[in-house]
Amino acid sequence: MFSFCTDPSTLPDWQWMACYLTTGKHMSIYWSVLTVFLLLAITAPTALAFGFAGASAARSRIAPVSWLGRGYIAIVRGVPDIAFFLFFVIALDQAIEYLRHRALCPDWTEPVRQGNDFVVCAAAKMPLGNAPQWIHETYGFGLAVLTFAIVFGAFAANVLFGAMRAVPKAQLETAEAYGMTPRQTFWRVMVPQMWVFALPGLSNLWMVLIKATPLLFLLGVEDIVYWARELGGTKTSRFTEYPHGDWRMWYFLALLIFYLMFTRASEIVLDRLMVRLTRGQATTGGEAQRKAAV
């Protein structure tokens, strides 16, 4: 990285450190920080959408739709995350490949399952075997986002389901008395008022989601915890220009600070959001705001 990095063993400490922290290997951990942010940025709204759909379905007056929503909430909330991550992703991946196999290779006569092997024709591979590595990584990342969204969506659905029921009945009855259709009542009266009840539960979920990103490694995405362990491990001088002892403690300390700062920043933002959502609501918080303003 820097011009003075040619022979690290002769460098003074601060220069050695500057060179050490900018090796190609360290760039991987910096990228993985961005991966984690990107995952959160995509997963959070997707999970919220899954949650909203799940909660709306669970409230539906059409029985099968309601069963579907309640079933989704109950099953996903009940299965341990790790089991879900290990089973669901491999099953989903193989299901996609199987469907592509049936569609793209109708002449294939050999069985898909040969002993332990799962064999589909080359054209059905997802992604293709000869695709560059970044496509494989993007595909893995996409599977990770979907799995996270399904898992956290179920919890969000439960929170939103409760929040919808917490909106005062009188509000909905008034809307009906004004001649609004059920659809209008839902979108114009219930949805705007439910967020204030949902936010405490949703903010908990967000905090858990931030800390759940090391589960990414189960899906083959190399996240910051993986790199901290790999970079912090003992390095002998035969295989690196920067030999050092077991530095995992320092790397994990850096991770600790990173996660604490991140969750603290989230708390501040969520508190502000709560104040904003409380404004004008028929809750004790809204009432207190009104009195303070007078």
Added chain:
Amino acid sequence: MKSILFSTAAVAMTATFALADGHSVVRMGTEGAYPPYNFINDAGEVDGFERELGDELCARAELTCEWVTNEWDSIIPNLVSGNYDTIIAGMSITDERDEVIDFTQNYTLPDPSAYVAMSADVDLEGGVLAAQANTIQAAFIAETGATLVEFATPEETIAAVKNGEADAVLADKAFLTPIADEDADLMMLDKEELIGGGIGLGLRESDTELKEKFDAAITSMKEDGSLNALIAKWEIGDGF
């Protein structure tokens, strides 16, 4: 909206059709945490004995190869479900593994496994011994009277000896030698265990064509002595 979805799907499918052509790229799966066999170098790339060997084998078999890292614990399941095409990760040929996957001929002689400990007088028969999970060493300790503690990565097995959780660690000698040389607290014991049948390339059982290609390439490297040169360079043990 629907038509957009359909047309992108159609484009994706035709694009994949055009590209599909057998094993035009062979994905080489490795662990990247077991020097000198395989590790991630300072530049963040896979390096080591198996990197050089694999690149040479691919050149001789006229294959385009790409390197992928995967955690040791799930390295066989991911091969079997097709996420990559070979395992080249210091994996010893054993009967248990051979039931699930196929191996090429061995490209190293059986490397003796060695013990590293904090002192010379540890009890190897009844003490606590560390090994990486799902390795021949872990299976070997489980058969003896010693207590086995398993770890997911080789690094953690060394750390366990240093912090006193285990009395000694059992691993391939080529992996332990540089560590014992450089760490003043650790020493290699004289006792060695001859386990395993040498290291081979792991492949899916249904992938016989690829296995033949790699077997032929290994044979040619054994015959012209280039394999022995690589083994000597990375200090993997005795040559053929």
